[in-house]
Amino acid sequence: MINNTFFINILRFVxxxxxxxxxxxxxxxxxxxxxxxxxxxxxxxxxxKNRTTFILICFLLGLFIDIFSDTLALNAAAxxxxxxxxxxxxxxxxxxxxxxxxxxxxxxxxAQQFTFLALLIVTHHIIYFTLEIFSxxxxxxxxxxxxxxxxxxxxxxxxxxxxxxxxxx
Amino acid sequence: MQQIINFLIRYKxxxxxxxxxxxxxxxxxxxxxxxxxxFLNSANYVxxxxxxxxxxxxxxxxxxxxxxxxxxxxxxxxxxLYNKTNNGAQPLDTLESxxxxxxxxxxxxxxxxQRNYITINKGNKDSVEQDMGVITSKGILGIVENTSNGxxxxxxxxxxxxxxNAKIKNSNHFGSLIWDTKDYKTVQxxxxxxxxxxxxxxxxxxxxxxxxxxENIPIGTIKKFDLDTSKSxxxxxxxxxxDMTNINNVYIIKNLNRQEIxxxxxxxxxxxx
Numbered sequence: 001m002i003n004n005t006f007f008i009n010i011l012r013f014v015x016x017x018x019x020x021x022x023x024x025x026x027x028x029x030x031x032x033x034x035x036x037x038x039x040x041x042x043x044x045x046x047x048x049k050n051r052t053t054f055i056l057i058c059f060l061l062g063l064f065i066d067i068f069s070d071t072l073a074l075n076a077a078a079x080x081x082x083x084x085x086x087x088x089x090x091x092x093x094x095x096x097x098x099x100x101x102x103x104x105x106x107x108x109x110x111a112q113q114f115t116f117l118a119l120l121i122v123t124h125h126i127i128y129f130t131l132e133i134f135s136x137x138x139x140x141x142x143x144x145x146x147x148x149x150x151x152x153x154x155x156x157x158x159x160x161x162x163x164x165x166x167x168x169x
Numbered sequence: 170m171q172q173i174i175n176f177l178i179r180y181k182x183x184x185x186x187x188x189x190x191x192x193x194x195x196x197x198x199x200x201x202x203x204x205x206x207x208f209l210n211s212a213n214y215v216x217x218x219x220x221x222x223x224x225x226x227x228x229x230x231x232x233x234x235x236x237x238x239x240x241x242x243x244x245x246x247x248x249x250l251y252n253k254t255n256n257g258a259q260p261l262d263t264l265e266s267x268x269x270x271x272x273x274x275x276x277x278x279x280x281x282x283q284r285n286y287i288t289i290n291k292g293n294k295d296s297v298e299q300d301m302g303v304i305t306s307k308g309i310l311g312i313v314e315n316t317s318n319g320x321x322x323x324x325x326x327x328x329x330x331x332x333x334n335a336k337i338k339n340s341n342h343f344g345s346l347i348w349d350t351k352d353y354k355t356v357q358x359x360x361x362x363x364x365x366x367x368x369x370x371x372x373x374x375x376x377x378x379x380x381x382x383x384e385n386i387p388i389g390t391i392k393k394f395d396l397d398t399s400k401s402x403x404x405x406x407x408x409x410x411x412d413m414t415n416i417n418n419v420y421i422i423k424n425l426n427r428q429e430i431x432x433x434x435x436x437x438x439x440x441x442x
Contacts, residue, residue: 025279031280033281056185067216070211074193132282133283
């Protein structure tokens with residue numbers, strides 16, 4: 001069982017990177033909308049795992065995306081931040097419930113799952129575009145990009161998560 | 170001492186997070202100043218091969234269009250060849266030539282970020298080096314920034330760090346070409362003095378000041394112009410000849426005199442002091 005989740009996560013890691021860089025980085029919808037679906041890795045990752053490993057894996061995930069898309073280390077910075085913030089976001093969304101052994105993502109309501117995913121993506125995008133643009137003169141541009149691309153990412157992540165929903169974990 | 174250790178143990182996750190964040194910020198900001206990070210770029214073996222593999226498959230979809238472009242270019246070159254005034258044979262001695270040309274293919278393109286980079290399938294083993302110019306049959310594309318054995322990354326003209334010498338065709342008024350990151354069809358030409366007569370539709374080409382590009386390579390046409398804040402220079406919007414969203418075959422240009430030019434400029438600079 002442990003091996004099973006281990007392999008599933010490796011598979012997700014590789015597939016999400018490939019899908020991100022080969023498909024979604026080339027989408028350029030309306031000229032600039034490239035949804036970031038690899039955030040789903042953090043949404044799917046098991047809750048009861050060592051936090052240090054989790055943060056390290058997310059750092060590597062961001063770094064690989066960066067290497068492929070020539071974005072310095074912007075994805076790594078944004079991803080490692082939401083990996084660190086994930087427990088706080090979960091506590092905010094699911095209440096104290098999630099700390100119990102029996103808690104499962106699938107057993108929570110649809111609204112809770114959506115809020116969790118949306119908070120992860122919005123935080124990620126705001127950090128990413130703030131670092132990418134990095135000027136106060138362009139605050140509006142940062143908002144515009146975070147909101148439009150964030151909405152696209154949430155939509156696609158919802159589609160993906162319902163497409164590949166897991167019974168287990 | 171005990172308390173310090175306790176502190177470290179209690180906050181180890183937070184400290185670990187700070188460490189990783191710090192590493193990524195260093196990678197990000199050290200390259201803001203000049204060149205792209207030497208380690209984090211897609212010109213490495215793994216990402217290069219993956220991109221090249223997928224380009225192999227998808228390149229069939231636009232073969233017809235690409236052929237059309239190449240035939241048009243051939244037509245233009247033949248026209249120039251047959252209308253050449255001095256009928257003399259081209260000298261075969263390569264010592265006489267100033268530029269070498271290498272062909273390449275784009276395997277990864279981006280135009281929606283602030284700093285866009287293009288990856289091409291030629292690298293050190295095809296004698297591609299840093300600071301060589303990259304053009305297409307229609308106009309300029311960018312400058313080679315990092316190379317690996319088989320691949321290189323190109324700093325696109327759609328990059329906020331890009332700064333290329335350009336001039337108005339058939340005159341010698343030059344300025345620098347930058348990008349304001351707003352629109353991928355338009356770049357900006359700055360520092361053209363106010364006294365120059367401009368017309369919308371004038372052609373902009375590369376200038377002779379650059380030791381990277383040959384002179385008179387097309388860039389685009391004037392779309393709009395107005396004075397900048399100092400009221401003595403124009404700020405010109407140039408609409409590009411190249412469709413930056415659809416680029417396949419490129420030419421990489423090496424200026425054989427570049428080393429000599431740079432050395433001469435350097436020694437002149439030091440003599441002044």
